[in-house]
Amino acid sequence: MLVVPVNPAASPAGDDLESALGAVEAQLSALGKxxxxxxxxxIDAHAAELHRALARAVEHSTHAAHVGALPAHLRQRLMCxxxxxxxxxxxxxxxxxxxxxAIEVLLPRQTNGLYSPFGASxxxxxxxxxxx
Numbered sequence: 001m002l003v004v005p006v007n008p009a010a011s012p013a014g015d016d017l018e019s020a021l022g023a024v025e026a027q028l029s030a031l032g033k034x035x036x037x038x039x040x041x042x043i044d045a046h047a048a049e050l051h052r053a054l055a056r057a058v059e060h061s062t063h064a065a066h067v068g069a070l071p072a073h074l075r076q077r078l079m080c081x082x083x084x085x086x087x088x089x090x091x092x093x094x095x096x097x098x099x100x101x102a103i104e105v106l107l108p109r110q111t112n113g114l115y116s117p118f119g120a121s122x123x124x125x126x127x128x129x130x131x132x
Contacts, residue, residue: 020057
């Protein structure tokens, strides 16, 4: 009996993985562009699409790995996409931290209890009545 090795890239599983990777790469590119443009609507939309594309890619890569070894070019593309996701996540985390610091400067937390929205904290506690 002759056994022919299965090439995942030439199989339907390999084709599915190839298209799933293409979708991930397209969404990574679109999300990166939306981040650069600071387009919040685009960021939300592309992040959601990227999440779905990543889920499909993981599903197809798991299936392709069960069928046979992943070809080197697909493995390389998966690693590249993974590093892009990590870089965008890091960039987003830094932007979020910078925004948090800016908000903290503009709206500091009340820590010492000396002042309230009414001025001195005692003024708000007395209710504005005159005390002798």
